[in-house]
Amino acid sequence: MAPHDGHDHDHAHGHGEQHGQPHPHRPIQEDLSYRTESAVRARALKELLIEKGIITADEVRRQIEIVDARGPHMGARVVARAWCDPEYKKRLLTTPNAACAELGIDLGETHLFVVENTATVHNMIVCTLCSCYPKTLLGIPPDWYKSFAYRSRAVREPRTVLAEFGTSLPDDVEVRVHDSTADLRYLVLPRRPEGTEGWSEERLAAIISRDSMIGATLVRPDA
Amino acid sequence: MTRGHHDLGGRPAGSVPREEHVLSPWEKEVDAIRNLLGDKKRRLMTSDELRLGIESLSEAEYNTLAYYDRWIESILTTMERKGVLTRDEFARKVAAVQTRPEHLKEGA
Numbered sequence: 001m002a003p004h005d006g007h008d009h010d011h012a013h014g015h016g017e018q019h020g021q022p023h024p025h026r027p028i029q030e031d032l033s034y035r036t037e038s039a040v041r042a043r044a045l046k047e048l049l050i051e052k053g054i055i056t057a058d059e060v061r062r063q064i065e066i067v068d069a070r071g072p073h074m075g076a077r078v079v080a081r082a083w084c085d086p087e088y089k090k091r092l093l094t095t096p097n098a099a100c101a102e103l104g105i106d107l108g109e110t111h112l113f114v115v116e117n118t119a120t121v122h123n124m125i126v127c128t129l130c131s132c133y134p135k136t137l138l139g140i141p142p143d144w145y146k147s148f149a150y151r152s153r154a155v156r157e158p159r160t161v162l163a164e165f166g167t168s169l170p171d172d173v174e175v176r177v178h179d180s181t182a183d184l185r186y187l188v189l190p191r192r193p194e195g196t197e198g199w200s201e202e203r204l205a206a207i208i209s210r211d212s213m214i215g216a217t218l219v220r221p222d223a
Numbered sequence: 224m225t226r227g228h229h230d231l232g233g234r235p236a237g238s239v240p241r242e243e244h245v246l247s248p249w250e251k252e253v254d255a256i257r258n259l260l261g262d263k264k265r266r267l268m269t270s271d272e273l274r275l276g277i278e279s280l281s282e283a284e285y286n287t288l289a290y291y292d293r294w295i296e297s298i299l300t301t302m303e304r305k306g307v308l309t310r311d312e313f314a315r316k317v318a319a320v321q322t323r324p325e326h327l328k329e330g331a
Contacts, residue, residue, distance in 0.1 A: 038292050042249035044316040045295055046256060048308055054267070055259050063255035128232030130274055131290075140254070143243045146290055152236035164239050179232065182270045 071139035072210035074105050075187060078137070079213065080205040083192045092189070100137060107136045115178060116189040117215070122169050123176050124162070124215035125186045126154035132180035134187055138213060145214065155179060165216045188215040195221045228282040250291045257294060260302075268301050276300045 049055045078100055082089040092099040096112040112134055115123040127133065128151050133141035144150050153161050158175045162168070169175065178186045190212040196204060207223040246254070260268040276297025280288070288296065302308050 036249075038289060038295070039247065039249035040320050041295050041317055042253050042291070044313060044320045045298065046252055047320070048313060048316045049256065049260075049302075052307060054265065054307060055256065059259055060252055060255045063258050064251045067251065067254060067258070126232075129229055130277065140246065144239050144241055147240050148231055148286075149236040150239045151231040152234040153239070155232045161239060164241075182274060 067135075067140065070136065072208075072213065073205070075134075075138045075210070075213045076205040076208035077103055077201070078105065078187075079189060079208050080201040082189055083204055084201050089189075096187070105137060107134070110134055110136050111184050112137065112187060113178075113184055114187045114189050115176070115215075117191045119191075120172070121174050121176060122215065123178060123186075123188045124154060124158055125178050125180060125188060126151060127180040128152070128155055129179075129181070132182050132185055134185040137187060138210060142210065162216065165211065167217050188213050190215075190219045193219050193221045227278055228285055229278045253291045253294050253298070257298060260298065267305060267307065268298065272301050273297050 046055075046057075046060060050057060078092065081103065082092045088099065088102070091102075093114050093116060096114045097107050097110075100107050100112070115125075117123055125133075127145075131141055131146040133145060135141070150161065155177050158177050159169070162175070180186055190208065192204070193207075196207075207221060208219055209217060209223060211217040212219045257268065257273060259265060261270065261273075273294065274297075277285070277293045279300070280293060280296060284296070285293065299308075299310060299313055303310055
């Protein structure tokens, strides 16, 4: 799992209670999520589809395992390889699905397009209409990506939004915002930070954050 | 052409919320169910149909339902249209789950 930028330490891929030990000073609490109306409706939907013979409980469990196994660590491997191997980078930019398959990453029916950050261009991804995202490469999108505020503002005032993520760019860097669709999803190829010359792919992958591959942040060598 | 209420690009909005949450078991299940309904074995629901169902919600529903609640609504609409289930059957199942004492104890 790649560590993320330094602005938010408590998020989906971090140290949630589902992954860590219960807090020593708090009594262990039951998971209350199934007491909500939403959870009851989800349970009813699942049971009804099982009764109808459309899906099975085992298929649902297996599908959750597949989704849980995906995450930003996959995108980070792709980016690290592209930083280290110029020929691979060319293939990633021209035939991204095949380039990901080279690393054993199956994008399924996702049509991926890779946009490269340079000294003069910074790319940023949004889905103004819904929440399209390269899930087969980066996992489930973060809450902020799905938020009404990000979807509304990223295309109108990207530099202000970037500033909220602690990302400031020189005025002469062009910011390009890409609006995803269900049929075309983007990955930002972030810039390799200075001071990482000679690093192994593995070491590089560890500093490549999820948010840098959406273009909300930059990769920092001290991440 | 009237602009849909889901079409948010460029509208004024407040700061981007940075709080994130780990998906609850029910959210993962809804996500998994949609994936299964769209897979090669079933082909009962494409991502375009998911979006159509979400974008067909009323503005009030769209703005107040949680993310995966919008998915549940879209799945129900699509499955009813395809004759897989009815809203009445679903309502009866919801009532059955609600009155089941053990649902309060289930974690996943």
